[in-house]
Amino acid sequence: MRVVQARERTAELVGRAAKVLPGASLGSFQLPLDQTVVIAEGRGPRLWDVDGNEYIDYVLGSGPMLLGHAHPAVVEAVQRQAAQGSTFYCLNEPIIALSEVIIDAVPCAEAIKFVSTGTEATFHALRLARAFTGKQNILKFEGGFHGVHDYALVSAFGMDTTGERRRVVDSAGIPQAASGTVIVAPYNDAETAREVIAAHAGTLAAVIMEPMQRAITPVPGFLEAVREATTEHGVLLIFDEVVTGFRLAYGGAQEYFGVVPDLATYAKAIGGGYPLAAVCGRRDILALTNPQQRGTSAYAVLGGTLSGNPVAAAAGLATLGELKQSGVHARLFATGNRLREGIAALGHDLGIPLQVPGVGPVFQVFFTDHPIVNHADTLAADAPRATRFAMELLRRGIFHAPNTKFYLSTAHTDTEINQTLTVIEDALRTIG
Ligand SMILES: Cc1ncc(COP(=O)(O)O)c(C=O)c1O
Known part of the structure; x- marks a missing residue:
């Protein structure tokens, strides 16, 4: 088994990064500085750092690289489009084609x-919902x-069940005027969701x-209950x-779970590794973004300099084209489920309490006896142990971000899964 050893170039670059990037981090994701990696290259399901250490990647850029890194169809599409110009702030053929592909795929x-x-x-989806309904508050889980x-x-990270609206503000700098419009309810509790929506x-x-x-799947009836209650009370879902999106099924969670919302937001996979995201849904709601309404009180502004960027659209089109091939999701689920079930079996065999909620292409490992049904369950799991687990994996050439999801790509094969399960067994024995 390979153990990551060389770190000279990494140490130099991390030292430079620490001087200019607070925490030597690009956002909120941070590894301990002496274990942080600087990635030089990604190909398929694997990454190489600047010292030449190789990793099997379960971060996938936090999800976008659903086809794995540097997929030839995506590289070719991007190169072709980049040679024709990178951005126009104007209609272009790739983004029109991508719009058609997404509308064709996504039920809502x-x-x-x-x-x-x-x-x-x-x-923007929340702004649109406010514009359409003329109401101010939103409910999240x-x-x-x-x-x-x-x-x-x-209440994305923290949790407080004591206040009337159960909410915790997760960042400094958020005005009360914004957070005060957010109502919070527990996920997977249909009864409470119905009550809060009605109230x-x-x-x-x-x-x-x-x-x-x-990685928490909805319990049977939960999504349906939220759909029913929102429809009944004139609230958008x-x-x-x-x-x-495009991960659980080509038509996303709407297709996978069979529940259709009013609006849906997409990012990650639709840009194939380039910055692209979308709001889609009912035509009567999206119509409020039509610039012909500029100057009226109905107009909901949506857009920006790079909205509809053709390079990202070309990458997205190539990605979705691959995902549409028959059998792709079945293979993705089979590979992911082999790993997910293999990890659960190792926990069982080694007597280590762990839960692995999720489905094939995306799941998470929690160190706890207790089934994971909602956020409270995730907070009750042993997070420091999950961090030690991730660090032991990293040392052995498996890239997995601590206390977050495993992402599988279509490029992961049984070879990677076998190697990973061997490493995971060793890591679990080490952390005990
Ligand atoms: C479900 C979900 N929504 C929204 C976002 C935000 O996307 P971005 O990081 O592209 O702003 C993320 C990011 O991980 C996400 O997982």
Whole structure:
């Protein structure tokens, strides 16, 4: 088994990064500085760092690289488009074609608008919902992550069941005027969701949710209950499909779970590794973004400099083209489930209490006896042990971000899964 050893060039670069990038981090993801990696190259399911150490990658750029790294069809599409110009702030053929592909694939999508990140997409979906309903508040679920804007960073990480609205603000700098519009309920509790939606119906513009919240699958009837209650009370339902889109099925979680929202947000896979995100859904709602309404009180502004960027669209088209091939999702699920079930079996055999909720292409390992059904369950699991687990994996050439999901790509094969299970057995024995 390979053990990561060389770190000279990494140490030099991390030292430079630490002087200019707070925490030597690009965002909130941070490894201990003496174990941080600087990636030089990715190909298929593997990464190489600047010292030549090789890793099997289960981070996949936090999810976008659903085909694995540097997929030839994506590289070719990007090179071709880049040679023809990178951005025009104007209609272009790749983005029109991608719009058609997404609308064809996604059950709720009748119209679509593009932005560059998942954060922008959920922000704009919420604005649209407010514009359409004329109501101010939104409901989200504890532990649901919708990016880093002011309405999303409420009870995404923390949790407080004591206040009337159970909410915790997860970042400094968020005005009360924003966080105060967010109501929070526990995921996978249909009864409470129904009650909260009914109680706030008069002020509630939308419910926003990850249909599969992080790696927690919805219990039977939960998504249906939220759909019914929102329809009954004139509240829009927004599925945040930034993770699940084109991953759980070609038509995303809506197809996989058979529940259709009013609006949905997409990012990660649709850009094939380039910055691209979208809000799609009912035509009557998206119609509020039509610039012909500029100057009227109905107009909901949506867009930005890079919205509909043709290079990202070309990468997205190539990616979705590959994902549409028959048998792709069946293979992705088979590979991922082999790993997920293999990890659960190792826990069982070694007498280590662990849970592995999720489905083939995305799952998470929690160190606990208790089944993971909601955010409270994830917070009760042993997070320091999960961090030690991730660090032992990293040392052995498996790239997995601590206390977050494993992402599988279509490029992972039985070879990677066998190697990974061998390493995981060793890591589990080490952390005990
Ligand atoms: C479900 C979900 N929504 C939204 C976002 C935000 O996307 P981005 O990081 O592109 O802003 C993420 C990011 O991980 C996510 O997982």
